[in-house]
Amino acid sequence: MAAEEDAQAAGVLDAVVVGAGQAGLSAxxxxxxxxxxxxxxxxxxxxxxxxxxxxxxxxxxxVHGVAALPDAPPPAADPxxxxxxxxxxxFAAYERDHDLPVLRPVGVQEVRAVTEGDPYAxxxxxxxxxxxRTATLVNATGTWTRPHWPAFPGRAEFAGWQLHTHxxxxxxxxxxxxxxxxxGGASAVQLLGExxxxxxxxxxxxxxxxxxxxxxxxEAGREAVALVADRVxxxxxxxxxxxVTGLALREQEQAAADLGAYRRLPLPSAIERDGVRWPDxxxxxxxxxxxxxxxRPALTHLAPLRxxxxxxxxxxxxxxxxxxxxxxxxxxGPSASTIGANRAGRSAAAGVAHYLDRLASSVPSSARxxxxxxxxxxxxxx
Numbered sequence: 001m002a003a004e005e006d007a008q009a010a011g012v013l014d015a016v017v018v019g020a021g022q023a024g025l026s027a028x029x030x031x032x033x034x035x036x037x038x039x040x041x042x043x044x045x046x047x048x049x050x051x052x053x054x055x056x057x058x059x060x061x062x063v064h065g066v067a068a069l070p071d072a073p074p075p076a077a078d079p080x081x082x083x084x085x086x087x088x089x090x091f092a093a094y095e096r097d098h099d100l101p102v103l104r105p106v107g108v109q110e111v112r113a114v115t116e117g118d119p120y121a122x123x124x125x126x127x128x129x130x131x132x133r134t135a136t137l138v139n140a141t142g143t144w145t146r147p148h149w150p151a152f153p154g155r156a157e158f159a160g161w162q163l164h165t166h167x168x169x170x171x172x173x174x175x176x177x178x179x180x181x182x183x184g185g186a187s188a189v190q191l192l193g194e195x196x197x198x199x200x201x202x203x204x205x206x207x208x209x210x211x212x213x214x215x216x217x218x219e220a221g222r223e224a225v226a227l228v229a230d231r232v233x234x235x236x237x238x239x240x241x242x243x244v245t246g247l248a249l250r251e252q253e254q255a256a257a258d259l260g261a262y263r264r265l266p267l268p269s270a271i272e273r274d275g276v277r278w279p280d281x282x283x284x285x286x287x288x289x290x291x292x293x294x295x296r297p298a299l300t301h302l303a304p305l306r307x308x309x310x311x312x313x314x315x316x317x318x319x320x321x322x323x324x325x326x327x328x329x330x331x332x333g334p335s336a337s338t339i340g341a342n343r344a345g346r347s348a349a350a351g352v353a354h355y356l357d358r359l360a361s362s363v364p365s366s367a368r369x370x371x372x373x374x375x376x377x378x379x380x381x382x
Contacts, residue, residue: 012120013037015352016134018108018301021049022069022338023331024140025091026345028100029070031138034353039132041125042104043145047095048088050144057170057194058083062252067338069094070345106130111137112304119363122326123305135359136352138328139302140345143295150293154271161288165191166295174199174288180276182267183292184209186247189262191292193253196261202284204265212246231333235309235322297332319347325355 015031017024020042031038046052060066061079066087068074075090095102106127114121114133125132147166155162161177165187171194179195181188184205195201231237249257256262268276268284275285299307299314307323309315314329321327328348331341 011133012118013039013132013134014356015136015138016041016123016125016132017138017140018111018125019049019140019142019331020044020047020091020095020102020104021051021140021142021331021341022067022091023142023341023344024049024138025094025100026070026342027138027140027328027330027348028102028345029098030346030349031352032098032100034349036349036352036356038101038134038138040100040102041106041108041127041132042102043107045105046088047092047102048084049091050142051087051091052084053144053166054082054084055168055170056082056084060086062190062250063087067342070342071098108141108301110301110304119359136326136328136355138330138348138352139299139332140330141298141301142331143297145298146296147291148294148296149291152271153269154277157273158271158289159273160286162291163288164291164293168290171195171198177287178202178285179288179290180204180284180286181290181292183294184247184264185292185294187294188290188292189247189249189253191290192261193250193256195290196256196259201256201261202265202286203261203263204267206267209262209264210246212248231313235311235313235315237311237313302327318351319344320351325351328352 014036015038017027017031017038017040020028020040024040024042028038028040044052059079060075060077060081060083063083066075066083069090072094075086077086077090094100108125108127110126112124112126114124120135121133122135123133123137125134125137144166147164149164165183168191174195175198178200180202181192181195182204184207188203188205192201192203249262266279269279270277271289272283275283277283305324305327307314307321307327309323314332315322316329316333319328319330319332321329328351330344330348
């Protein structure tokens with residue numbers, strides 16, 4: 001409630017953070033360290049970001065790479081604990097221990113530029129009938145709420161069960177149901193690892209998968225992130241890091257490999273009522289189609305700001321939007337990973353501070369509002 005009261009009392013905040021996943025919490029932590037007044041708006045009912053929506057069979061053994069949030073140890077949990085319990089618990093404790101100003105559930109519908117003359121009121125953030133005014137924006141909405149369903153001939157005619165990895169419930173409902181998995185990324189590999197031991201599976205991808213045969217060293221990781229970052233700098237739509245690094249089988253997927261689950265087939269020519277038709281005219285019956293076809297950045301609420309470049313993406317310098325330096329994007333492109341999200345949060349806070357310093361130096365002293373030097377939740381204007 002303290003965060004709510006502070007946000008209501010503020011005429012204009014230093015920053016509004018949209019999203020309370022790992023990137024959003026990291027940004028909030030670093031904003032507070034800098035003494036910048038802000039609020040974090042989260043659409044979920046509870047802490048945990050996208051982790052709270054993962055399937056029960058995804059355990060901490062499967063996600064051992066979860067990075068620690070700033071100034072906190074990594075989540076300590078039994079390897080058999082479901083990640084959808086352990087990670088949200090870790091996030092909840094972090095919000096509490098660092099007294100982060102998170103408001104929820106607040107589903108931001110749009111962000112608009114404020115056209116009146118006050119230079120400190122850059123944006124109005126709208127959620128239903130609620131409004132926040134802010135000098136800068138840190139967007140940390142990730143991709144989970146935008147699963148990508150590709151257009152495919154006959155998809156609407158299929159009489160069986162179709163689902164996206166967004167709604168994957170675990171392997172049990174697939175037992176005895178012949179399943180087609182579509183997609184060439186890590187999520188397809190992981191789902192096949194769970195499903196293949198309980199049912200017959202087929203795996204189709206648009207292109208042949210690239211399997212990584214060498215060790216994934218820190219240097220290789222940095223090179224992969226650099227390639228994704230280069231696309232973002234040029235204003236192209238971001239690609240996943242795994243699209244650059246290639247695929248690898250984990251120990252828990254070896255049983256599926258032994259069953260032949262990773263023998264890849266090309267895409268069928270069409271989906272029919274009871275299965276799929278191949279280009280040579282042959283037919284394969286299937287009961288279930290899993291679309292492991294990835295996600296897109298959840299940015300529709302930013303559409304009024306017109307941030308996209310001609311290349312179709314949003315061009316960034318670090319986390320700062322080139323077309324509007326008042327906006328920081330975290331959890332986008334190279335920062336859409338556990339380690340990248342923490343670094344992006346720190347970079348975004350620095351970008352906010354840099355912009356505010358430039359703003360203050362450009363406004364005549366007689367027109368500058370008084371600024372509190374006490375609580376980090378003190379508004380820029382009151």
